[in-house]
Amino acid sequence: MKGRGCWETASVRSFCSSGCLNKFKKDDSGDDEESSTSPADKSELQHTLKNLSLKLDDLSTCNDLIAKHGAALQRSLNELDSLKIPSESGEKLKVVNERATLFRITSNAMINACRDFLELAEIHSRKWQRALQYEQEQRVHLEETIEQLAKQHNSLERAFRSGPGWPANPSKSFSEGSFLTPKGEDSEEDEDTEYFDAMEDSTSFITVITETNEDRKDEGGNSTCGTVDWTTADNVLDGASLVPRGSYKVKRRARIPDKPNYSLNLWSIMKNCIGRELSRIPMPVNFNEPLSMLQRLTEDLEYHHLLDKAVHCSSSVEQMCLVAAFSVSSYSTTVHRIAKPFNPMLGETFELDRLEDMGLRSLCEQVSHHPPSAAHYAFSKHGWSLWQEITIASKFRGKYISIMPLGAIHLEFQASGNHYVWRKSTSTVHNIIVGKLWIDQSGDIEIVNHKTNDRCQVKFVPYSYFSKEAARKVTGVVSDSQGKAHYVLSGSWDEQMECSKIVQSSPSSPSSDGKQKTVYQTLPAKLLWRKYPLPENAENMYYFSELALTLNEPESGVAPTDSRLRPDQRLMEEGRWDQANTEKQRLEEKQRLSRRRRLEICAPGRSCGTEEAEKESDGYVPLWFEKRLDPLTRETAYVYKGGYWESKEKQDWHMCPNIF
Incomplete structure (x- = not known):
């Protein structure tokens, strides 16, 4: 035509x-x-x-x-x-x-x-x-x-x-030289002055390293932080991260089977997931690591010795420095850990009974499946307890995945009554489509001591190709209830954190853009925390730390709902990924069937079509945690109600559901 x-x-x-x-x-x-x-x-x-x-x-x-x-x-x-x-x-x-x-x-x-x-x-x-x-x-x-x-x-x-010249630990080369050089008063560079930007907006500041104590004896009375001697008052902070890691009575495993080399087209699966909640997408185990989210949550306690040290602090602002270092240390395991943990089954638990070597006990339970939410409680024989309920919200946006942990973390010291509350930062996995995957942490978190009203503003600086900042940089300021700054924090979330005591503060002259920063004159920095080196052959073991290698180790006496007993996760750890995928599908279908049965008891005449209605009528009640109103955050959260360790002692698990 x-x-x-x-x-x-x-x-x-x-x-x-x-x-x-x-x-x-x-x-x-x-x-x-x-x-x-x-x-x-x-x-x-x-x-x-x-x-x-x-x-x-x-x-x-x-x-x-x-x-x-x-x-x-x-x-x-x-x-x-x-x-x-x-x-x-x-x-x-x-x-x-x-x-x-x-x-x-x-x-x-x-x-x-x-x-x-x-x-x-x-x-x-x-x-x-x-x-x-x-x-x-x-x-x-x-x-x-x-x-x-x-x-x-x-x-x-x-x-x-x-090629030649590439360091054995590449991540270390990014952080070296980005921190304050002096580690003590005997450093040859004690009298050098170093300037660096650490925070933006209202908390922006510049630090200047001042002279050693000997040169400042006559100026002690003019210090804005009082006349307390740096060397005697802060001896608890000295060597805070240098804790000996000796042998224990129970021999723990030091390796797991090497990760198989399975090829998989990531884009062929992820292109159908753009904009969807990742927890609702059935994913093969190829994207996982052989640990559950409950075990990853327990990994936050790897540097528990920081809290053991904090127990002995007589000053609340000193204690805040160690608490802040502990909050940052929980991200150090994520720098190479790109694979996602297993989504726990509803009712799944994980215990860490390490009173002998670590001096603590920890219990996690999956209290909700949509949205995925886990409750965690840990107590130490050294005099502190920690609890949290974390809900994971995640979105895939084509080029990156954003993971937003929602919920407050509580830490209480029994002797002093100091009660700290903070929240986690946002994690982002980049280069989903092209290039090598890498993870970054970003956002501001505020740690508050609700007894003394001391505060610590911590900033995770997002990495940018066009920025002059060091990669994975973290900065912060510790202030008392009156708003007076006492310590400056600096470091990186994958290597180490330091603190510098402030001896004087003053406003700087306005910059070309009209912004004004606070200039903090500080004493030389002291090391708070340093990351443990990874085990040998870690690159073939999912980059697990020494603690992570022991978390899925079979252990007798645990509850039948413990993550160690999850069959698909065990099969994946053993390298049998095809069987693991089959088993994972079986468990997920079993969980969906249990949910449908609970929804059938929805009240007559009541619509169960919405997610809110389904959640209310789900009928599931956690075994070891119960909902309570948090008087500090005014939020409803799951809190440990007791009974687990007593049941373990009696080996009475009749109340546990059959989820595996």
Whole structure:
């Protein structure tokens, strides 16, 4: 048909502008549709082109009919003019003839316009077809180029890492030199001055390292922090992280089977997950590590010795420094741990009974499945207890995954009654599609001592290719109830944290942008915490720390709901991933069946269609934790109600559900 190529080309442009463009917009807004053309989209495109061709045929047929019937009508009117008829009828015939003439003129104009359009379309149709084909070829070429660049990037990275001069611990090279150099008063650089930006907005400051104590004896009375001697008052902070790690009565394992080399196309699975809650997406174990989220939560206690030291602090602001270092230390295990932990089954528990070597006991329980939420309680024989309920909210946005832990962490020291509360920062996994995966922490957290009202503002500085800041940088300021700053914190969340005592503070001169920072004059920095080195061959054992290697070690006497007894997780640790995937699907279907049974008890006449209604009518009640109103945060959270360790002593687990 004349000009059909034009109409087909125009239909393609129309379809892409209306359908494809809207699809890309939905992807950006969090919809879980695919960004590439699916078989269904291609079928719809062919169907649309076929309909447009049929309509073009109809238009051409109507064109011919209008011309044919218009000519016949004109001939009939001419024949009527030649007949002898009464004058009255002649007037009416004249009016009809005039209207027919107007119709003929209009029809001829429309026919001429259609003919001109079809001729013009025919002339340009090949040009448009060539342009469309060129764009399609360019798109395919671009996809191939991106894939090739990704391969070259990985190849160059491997070649660079295997080349001479690459340090054994690459992450360390990023942090060296980014902290205050002096570690004690005998350093040769005690009198050097170092400036660095640490915080933004209202908490922005600059630190200046001042002279040693000997040079400041006469100026002690002028210090804004009083006359307390740095060397005697802060002896608890000295060597806080240098805790001997000797042998214990119970021999713990030091390795697990090496991770198998299974290849998997990440994008083929993740492209269908854009904008969706990750906890609702069934994922193969290939993306996991052989630990559950409950065990990962327990890993926060790896540097518990910081809290054991904090028990002996006589000053609440000194204690705050150690608490802040402890809060940062929990992120040190995440720098290489890109794989996600197993989502716990509802009612799953994990205990850490390490009174002999670590001096503490810990219990976690999965109290909700949608949204995934875990309650945690730990107490130490050294005089502190910690509890939290963490709900994981996560979103996949195409290039990165954001993981937002929701909930407050409570820490209480029995002797002093100091009660600290803080929240976790946001974790982001980058380079989901192209390049090597890497994780970053960002955001501000505030640690509050609700007894003394001391506060610590901690900032996790997000990494940027265009920033001059050190990677994984963390800064902070410890202030008392009056708002007076006592300590400056600096370091990185994957290596170490230091504190510097403030001896004087003053405002700086305004910068070019009009902002003014506080200048803190400090004594040399003291080391608070340093990360333990990873075990040998850690890269083949999911980059587990020494503590992480022991968490899934089989142990007798635990509850039947303990994560160590989860079959799919055990199969994955042993390297049998195919069986682990089969077992994981069985457990998830068993959990869905249990949930449907609980929802069947929904009250008559009450809708269970919404998530809120389902949650209320779920009917599940945790065994070891109960909901209470937190008087400090004014939030409802699950708190340990007791009974677990008594049941373990009696080995009475009759109340535990069969979840595995």
